[in-house]
Amino acid sequence: xxxxxxxxxxxxxxxxxxxxxxxxFCVLELRTAVEAGIPIQPVVSMSDKPIQALRKKKxxxxxxxxxxxxxxxxxxxxxxxxxGALMAGGTLRMRPLDGVDxxxxxxxxxxxxxxxxxxxxxxxxxxxxxxxMHNAVLGSNYARAALGIENPRVSLLTIGTEExxxxxxxxxxxxxLQAIDKKVINYVGPIEGFQIFDGDVDVIxxxxxxxxxxxxxxxxVFGFVGNTMKEELVRNPKRIIGAALSKSAxxxxxxxxxxxxxxxxxxxxxxxxxxxxxxxxxxxxxxNALRIARQIVRHDMIDSISSDxxxxxxxx
Amino acid sequence: xxxxxxxxxxxxxxxxxxxxxxxxFCVLELRTAVEAGIPIQPVVSMSDKPIQALRKKKxxxxxxxxxxxxxxxxxxxxxxxxxGALMAGGTLRMRPLDGVDxxxxxxxxxxxxxxxxxxxxxxxxxxxxxxxMHNAVLGSNYARAALGIENPRVSLLTIGTEExxxxxxxxxxxxxLQAIDKKVINYVGPIEGFQIFDGDVDVIxxxxxxxxxxxxxxxxVFGFVGNTMKEELVRNPKRIIGAALSKSAxxxxxxxxxxxxxxxxxxxxxxxxxxxxxxxxxxxxxxNALRIARQIVRHDMIDSISSDxxxxxxxx
Numbered sequence: 033x034x035x036x037x038x039x040x041x042x043x044x045x046x047x048x049x050x051x052x053x054x055x056x057f058c059v060l061e062l063r064t065a066v067e068a069g070i071p072i073q074p075v076v077s078m079s080d081k082p083i084q085a086l087r088k089k090k091x092x093x094x095x096x097x098x099x100x101x102x103x104x105x106x107x108x109x110x111x112x113x114x115x116g117a118l119m120a121g122g123t124l125r126m127r128p129l130d131g132v133d134x135x136x137x138x139x140x141x142x143x144x145x146x147x148x149x150x151x152x153x154x155x156x157x158x159x160x161x162x163x164x165m166h167n168a169v170l171g172s173n174y175a176r177a178a179l180g181i182e183n184p185r186v187s188l189l190t191i192g193t194e195e196x197x198x199x200x201x202x203x204x205x206x207x208x209l210q211a212i213d214k215k216v217i218n219y220v221g222p223i224e225g226f227q228i229f230d231g232d233v234d235v236i237x238x239x240x241x242x243x244x245x246x247x248x249x250x251x252x253v254f255g256f257v258g259n260t261m262k263e264e265l266v267r268n269p270k271r272i273i274g275a276a277l278s279k280s281a282x283x284x285x286x287x288x289x290x291x292x293x294x295x296x297x298x299x300x301x302x303x304x305x306x307x308x309x310x311x312x313x314x315x316x317x318x319x320n321a322l323r324i325a326r327q328i329v330r331h332d333m334i335d336s337i338s339s340d341x342x343x344x345x346x347x348x
Numbered sequence: 349x350x351x352x353x354x355x356x357x358x359x360x361x362x363x364x365x366x367x368x369x370x371x372x373f374c375v376l377e378l379r380t381a382v383e384a385g386i387p388i389q390p391v392v393s394m395s396d397k398p399i400q401a402l403r404k405k406k407x408x409x410x411x412x413x414x415x416x417x418x419x420x421x422x423x424x425x426x427x428x429x430x431x432g433a434l435m436a437g438g439t440l441r442m443r444p445l446d447g448v449d450x451x452x453x454x455x456x457x458x459x460x461x462x463x464x465x466x467x468x469x470x471x472x473x474x475x476x477x478x479x480x481m482h483n484a485v486l487g488s489n490y491a492r493a494a495l496g497i498e499n500p501r502v503s504l505l506t507i508g509t510e511e512x513x514x515x516x517x518x519x520x521x522x523x524x525l526q527a528i529d530k531k532v533i534n535y536v537g538p539i540e541g542f543q544i545f546d547g548d549v550d551v552i553x554x555x556x557x558x559x560x561x562x563x564x565x566x567x568x569v570f571g572f573v574g575n576t577m578k579e580e581l582v583r584n585p586k587r588i589i590g591a592a593l594s595k596s597a598x599x600x601x602x603x604x605x606x607x608x609x610x611x612x613x614x615x616x617x618x619x620x621x622x623x624x625x626x627x628x629x630x631x632x633x634x635x636n637a638l639r640i641a642r643q644i645v646r647h648d649m650i651d652s653i654s655s656d657x658x659x660x661x662x663x664x
Contacts, residue, residue: 191556192560198557225562225567245507245541245558246541246565247541249542249545249566252544257573260601261597261598264604271594273593275597277586278586281590285580289573
């Protein structure tokens with residue numbers, strides 16, 4: 033046993049902050065265990081090749097955590113380790129749900145209004161239109177469980193009508209989404225890149241390549257803007273004084289936009305709850321990832337996904 | 349005649365700001381002409397379907413500007429009109445260069461260090477690996493002509509090794525780029541979304557769907573960050589005073605990051621210079637678009653692209 037064991041009888045109110053570390057809730061993957069002072073060998077490192085890593089390192093905390101999930105001893109696994117290994121291990125051991133070809137990584141992203149789900153952010157960089165339809169079903173269920181939105185507005189990421197209206201993948205996916213609209217999901221139509229952060233939709237569907245690039249380039253823009261702002265704010269004494277007075281505003285902004293607020297991206301479409309938190313997760317990120325794990329366990333999200341996927345597959 | 353006519357004998361130093369409006373340089377497309385007080389009918393509107401628009405509206409300034417280019421009366425066309433119509437019209441009338449399957453829109457983007465070229469940002473949302481190789485050649489020549497970089501560092505946008513190393517399009521394109529490396533372009537390898545704004549490369553190659561989403565979502569992040577910052581800066585009097593003192597820093601940052609600084613995206617790979625400036629272009633944007641038009645005309649960019657494309661096609 034590499035970490036604290038699941039106790040499915042949870043208190044009603046989610047504990048906040050790193051208090052979660054002391055609660056028997058999720059099986060934590062190695063890196064977290066190490067951070068909590070429980071070093072275990074062998075480690076699945078960030079540079080290990082995904083499938084080899086899990087085959088060769090069966091005693092690693094990641095492999096063991098997934099085993100506990102498969103044996104029903106854990107309800108969820110939260111890992112900050114090698115994403116590829118976690119996805120490969122999760123998929124091989126837990127298997128995709130019947131009717132799901134490829135699992136997808138869903139992530140909660142802040143917006144001008146409420147946070148939304150972006151799916152897929154990297155699990156399947158070579159999607160078919162059927163995969164994107166499944167992403168819509170997965171994302172919709174995830175938004176319901178994690179964000180508490182009863183009837184999430186689902187949209188499809190595309191490019192402007194100006195430039196020639198998306199591509200064949202997106203056009204075919206749009207037809208599928210219309211076919212399951214009102215019956216399985218609440219499809220509100222396509223969305224363009226410039227609308228992503230408006231907060232007018234609850235789920236944005238895309239393939240794993242596009243989603244990963246959007247997610248990472250958006251984080252890069254935050255960094256770039258922050259960098260430029262710092263340069264400008266120290267250019268003369270007046271600006272430096274101004275920046276000192278409004279320092280707390282920048283701090284609060286950073287907290288609001290931090291990925292830690294919505295850490296814990298589940299690999300959706302599997303028979304078990306496998307969540308990835310980023311490698312540099314702090315206690316806030318881990319606490320939030322555990323909170324999300326609890327939400328999706330409590331909402332029986334997997335059962336609900338399974339039923340919706342069957343319904344969607346029947347409709348097309 | 350709908351706008352000022354080309355005079356290929358240019359002064360040596362590029363004129364700055366809206367002084368360009370008074371110079372006989374480029375044929376301006378309608379919307380610009382209207383802004384300059386020369387309303388002409390019929391208009392190709394933003395909602396017109398691209399190909400129909402140009403077939404039915406042969407007297408439109410956009411159609412006429414492209415005709416002037418084809419007839420050799422203009423060296424470049426700069427338009428702020430309907431992108432799809434401009435791309436369709438430009439491609440149909442000017443034709444792609446021999447050896448180029450699909451033209452690509454290249455745009456100059458600011459970064460933490462120097463600006464770089466992102467190509468394609470929407471002309472070809474369904475690219476093959478050969479298209480991406482051509483984008484690399486086009487982008488490299490554009491960086492040389494517009495940014496004055498002798499040996500531009502070309503990279504290929506992909507997603508992390510963690511998530512399974514790109515997709516088949518990117519992998520195949522990478523092989524092509526390696527094949528023409530050192531001979532036609534200076535290929536420095538793949539780049540991830542989080543590295544886009546680091547400024548360590550001069551050209552980032554991607555397909556039109558991904559490039560358009562990245563460009564527009566990045567602009568959306570700027571808006572989102574600005575929005576959040578404004579909300580935080582007015583939360584209490586101390587912050588308001590601080591913001592007032594550092595106001596000029598925000599103004600300067602906005603100028604540095606404004607798309608107007610690098611307006612004018614050429615549709616590369618055609619036999620003529622067709623440039624798109626955004627629909628809401630102000631005089632700074634137009635001036636910069638005209639400056640870029642002049643740069644690429646002066647550098648005989650089309651001849652240089654033609655030669656590089658032939659060389660690249662011979663190598664693979």
